[in-house]
Amino acid sequence: MSGSPLIEITDLRIRFHGDDGRITHAVDGVDLSVANGATLGLVGESGCGKSVTSLAIMGLLPKQSAEISGAIHFDGFDLLKTPDQMLRDLRGNRLAMIFQEPMTSLNPSFTIGDQIIETILRHRGGSRKSARERAIDLLRRVHIPSPERRIDEYPHKLSGGMRQRVMIAMALACDPRLLIADEPTTALDVTLQAQILELMRELKAASGAAIILITHDLGVVAEVCDEVAVMYAGEIVERAPVDELFSAPQHPYTVGLLGSIPRLDHRTEQLATIEGMVPNMAQPPAGCRFAARCPFVLDACTKAPPPLIEVSPSHLSRCIRAPLERLVS
Amino acid sequence: MTALLEVEGLVKHFVAERSLFGRALAHVKAVDGVSFSLEAGKTLALVGESGCGKSTVSRLVLRLIEPDAGSIRFEGRDLLALDASALRAFRRKAQIIFQDPYASLNPRMTVGQILTEPLALHGLVPSAQRHERVAELLRLVGLEPRLERRYPHEFSGGQRQRIAIARALAVEPKLIICDEPVSALDVSIRSQILNLLRELQDRLGLAYIFVSHDLAVVKHIADHVAVMNLGQIVETAEADALFSAPSHPYSRALLSAIPVPKPQAKRSRIVLQGEIPSALNPPPGCRFHTRCPYVIERCRTEMPQLVPDGIGHATACHRTSELPSSAAIVPSDGGFSPVLEKLVAAFSGGPEAVRGSGVSSLGTHPA
Numbered sequence: 288m289s290g291s292p293l294i295e296i297t298d299l300r301i302r303f304h305g306d307d308g309r310i311t312h313a314v315d316g317v318d319l320s321v322a323n324g325a326t327l328g329l330v331g332e333s334g335c336g337k338s339v340t341s342l343a344i345m346g347l348l349p350k351q352s353a354e355i356s357g358a359i360h361f362d363g364f365d366l367l368k369t370p371d372q373m374l375r376d377l378r379g380n381r382l383a384m385i386f387q388e389p390m391t392s393l394n395p396s397f398t399i400g401d402q403i404i405e406t407i408l409r410h411r412g413g414s415r416k417s418a419r420e421r422a423i424d425l426l427r428r429v430h431i432p433s434p435e436r437r438i439d440e441y442p443h444k445l446s447g448g449m450r451q452r453v454m455i456a457m458a459l460a461c462d463p464r465l466l467i468a469d470e471p472t473t474a475l476d477v478t479l480q481a482q483i484l485e486l487m488r489e490l491k492a493a494s495g496a497a498i499i500l501i502t503h504d505l506g507v508v509a510e511v512c513d514e515v516a517v518m519y520a521g522e523i524v525e526r527a528p529v530d531e532l533f534s535a536p537q538h539p540y541t542v543g544l545l546g547s548i549p550r551l552d553h554r555t556e557q558l559a560t561i562e563g564m565v566p567n568m569a570q571p572p573a574g575c576r577f578a579a580r581c582p583f584v585l586d587a588c589t590k591a592p593p594p595l596i597e598v599s600p601s602h603l604s605r606c607i608r609a610p611l612e613r614l615v616s
Numbered sequence: 617m618t619a620l621l622e623v624e625g626l627v628k629h630f631v632a633e634r635s636l637f638g639r640a641l642a643h644v645k646a647v648d649g650v651s652f653s654l655e656a657g658k659t660l661a662l663v664g665e666s667g668c669g670k671s672t673v674s675r676l677v678l679r680l681i682e683p684d685a686g687s688i689r690f691e692g693r694d695l696l697a698l699d700a701s702a703l704r705a706f707r708r709k710a711q712i713i714f715q716d717p718y719a720s721l722n723p724r725m726t727v728g729q730i731l732t733e734p735l736a737l738h739g740l741v742p743s744a745q746r747h748e749r750v751a752e753l754l755r756l757v758g759l760e761p762r763l764e765r766r767y768p769h770e771f772s773g774g775q776r777q778r779i780a781i782a783r784a785l786a787v788e789p790k791l792i793i794c795d796e797p798v799s800a801l802d803v804s805i806r807s808q809i810l811n812l813l814r815e816l817q818d819r820l821g822l823a824y825i826f827v828s829h830d831l832a833v834v835k836h837i838a839d840h841v842a843v844m845n846l847g848q849i850v851e852t853a854e855a856d857a858l859f860s861a862p863s864h865p866y867s868r869a870l871l872s873a874i875p876v877p878k879p880q881a882k883r884s885r886i887v888l889q890g891e892i893p894s895a896l897n898p899p900p901g902c903r904f905h906t907r908c909p910y911v912i913e914r915c916r917t918e919m920p921q922l923v924p925d926g927i928g929h930a931t932a933c934h935r936t937s938e939l940p941s942s943a944a945i946v947p948s949d950g951g952f953s954p955v956l957e958k959l960v961a962a963f964s965g966g967p968e969a970v971r972g973s974g975v976s977s978l979g980t981h982p983a
């Protein structure tokens with residue numbers, strides 16, 4: 288990894304205030320940074336705070352219910368203190384996001400062409416004609432067949448995979464510095480998925496953009512990420528270069544995850560499982576949040592929250608028993 | 617051994633567009649001449665791109681929809697000739713579970729009621745014993761019997777899928793169709809359901825038709841695989857044979873693109889070019905010819921038939937014998953590193969497997 292971070296998140300905390308007075312601690316003290324040209328994978332259990340973290344970066348959390356603290360430094364701004372107008376200019380321009388649900392961000396009453404062209408005109412200006420040409424070119428780059436014709440179609444006419452690719456075309460419209468991709472390939476077949484991942488690699492190579500890739504597919508992580516952050520119950524529990532994470536994970540949750548995916552080269556009758564459930568985030572446990580599901584648990588684990596410790600300079604783990612090799616040697 | 621299920625020349629076309637006067641203008645050839653068989657206690661996986669007809673085949677096999685042509689034999693009996701009461705008896709023997717367990721469970725019924733319903737419907741268990749049977753079903757899928765009074769929304773996604781499986785098992789089926797049963801679940805929960813499906817198969821001799829787009833999961837769970845493209849099976853083989861030597865150009869592209877959890881994995885990915893044709897208007901000849909790197913003139917006009925090689929592997933391609941070697945097409949993930957191997961074993965072995973582990977009775981393991 289080289290260069291200074293393009294984005295640096297410090298002590299991000301996000302709480303949701305429910306109507307019934309319940310408070311959900313969705314994100315609890317997250318530190319993250321991504322360098323120019325690097326791809327960070329963000330993985331973790333459903334509900335652990337991945338999407339909420341990325342929405343905080345984009346400034347898209349609901350103002351009424353979300354209480355946010357900490358700092359998000361990007362390109363000279365603290366995004367949490369940036370006025371809305373300026374955030375709007377950043378979004379879609381230097382900061383772009385591919386959302387988990389493509390339909391939530393495509394407007395059903397405009398053609399896909401109108402939506403891409405609008406983005407280009409707003410951020411880059413120029414003539415409508417040249418914006419349309421660029422839009423067609425973008426659709427071609429994301430492998431939409433007959434883009435000259437498809438550009439005038441409405442989102443509901445497209446298949447799920449095509450909508451996903453339109454979203455990507457839109458995100459690429461202004462050559463963003465940071466692209467956040469929230470499960471960009473989950474709804475796609477492997478052949479299409481391969482094309483999208485290729486596209487993201489191309490983007491990175493061509494423009495040096497940084498990428499935060501949220502996915503539950505560890506195969507995808509291994510293919511495109513340089514570094515990985517594993518989240519559990521609102522916290523980062525492990526952070527490591529991709530090779531190290533897959534060869535010598537340092538948090539028991541990561542071990543469980545890696546053991547639970549079937550391997551092509553490894554015939555097992557039984558896959559590893561992580562028993563139990565995630566803790567209730569209205570009342571997070573006092574100690575380690577993974578303790579209730581962790582086979583390596585000690586008394587000390589449940590007394591105080593484990594700190595994020597350096598197992599090696601680039602490898603962090605929030606487990607008091609790390610380095611885990613000691614447990615099995 | 618006669619097969620549990622034999623499907624021959626199945627065809628289903630849907631009307632995609634009608635004229636103002638209700639005349640059909642366009643048809644989707646969702647399933648177009650599909651044949652396969654499945655033995656009791658075995659798993660057949662259906663794989664292929666979205667829209668290639670996997671779910672339609674599943675619904676046809678259950679006779680939830682009627683085919684336009686073809687035959688389906690279940691335990692040697694022609695399914696399409698069954699009268700109403702015989703069809704009801706068949707419905708007991710073949711069940712389906714879906715991707716989204718939440719959508720398939722009635723939110724206003726307790727788990728106990730959900731599981732009692734099929735028992736009552738098919739008059740399977742005398743009412744006095746139904747309660748005991750419900751408890752047994754819940755234990756079978758790894759849930760505590762006391763949970764029967766709860767409603768679906770009080771469960772996690774993985775638990776809901778267990779309930780859906782328990783409901784399918786209630787009628788003691790011979791065949792369960794699993795249509796993307798783990799796609800909506802967390803990775804950590806997924807493996808519990810896959811383990812459960814396997815264990816139930818061993819214990820109860822169930823046959824599965826398993827639909828999934830996760831090919832590593834398919835390799836893990838399937839005995840046989842049928843690769844579909846635009847309503848047709850283009851290749852079928854034993855899972856191990858297919859994964860070690862995929863023959864059809866489409867299967868090769870599909871398997872070459874599997875993302876594997878190994879950074880810098882060696883691979884030779886085949887990236888497909890060309891338009892994905894639509895099932896509305898499938899191209900003449902080989903339906904894969906618009907994207908096939910090996911296409912020749914003959915492919916554009918003549919439809920290849922599924923030709924068996926005599927040892928259980930069948931391929932529908934004019935050029936099967938001329939294609940380059942299929943070695944090293946499926947990427948290698950190298951299995952676990954030695955350290956990971958030990959860590960996973962320790963993780964699965966629980967506290968005893970770990971050195972210097974002092975605790976057990978913290979009460980932190982959820983009941």
Ligand SMILES: Nc1ncnc2c1ncn2[C@@H]1O[C@H](COP(=O)(O)OP(=O)(O)OP(=O)(O)O)[C@@H](O)[C@H]1O
Nearest residue numbers: 303311313332333334335336337338339340352568
């Ligand atoms: N607008 C909201 N109001 C209240 N709670 C919310 C809101 N958005 C998210 N949450 C809660 O915050 C937590 C984190 O949610 P988030 O969407 O970030 O999860 P995730 O890690 O992206 O999960 P998934 O993998 O399922 O997408 C969850 O408990 C969720 O219920």
Ligand SMILES: Nc1ncnc2c1ncn2[C@@H]1O[C@H](COP(=O)(O)OP(=O)(O)OP(=O)(O)O)[C@@H](O)[C@H]1O
Nearest residue numbers: 630631644646665666667668669670671672673895
């Ligand atoms: N009731 C219907 N009416 C019209 N067309 C239909 C109907 N059901 C399915 N189709 C079409 O038939 C084709 C096959 O659909 P099917 O649902 O079997 O695909 P699939 O392989 O299960 O896809 P996926 O992986 O997305 O679930 C698709 O083109 C679909 O749009």
Ligand code: SF4
Nearest residue numbers: 575578581588606607
């Ligand atoms: S701190 Fe303790 S309970 Fe938490 S992950 Fe480490 S060993 Fe497990």
Ligand code: SF4
Nearest residue numbers: 902905908915933934
């Ligand atoms: S028949 Fe021709 S087009 Fe079809 S898969 Fe074989 S080589 Fe390719």
Ligand SMILES: [Mg+2]
Nearest residue numbers: 337338339387
């Ligand atoms: Mg999310």
Ligand SMILES: [Mg+2]
Nearest residue numbers: 670671672795
């Ligand atoms: Mg389907």
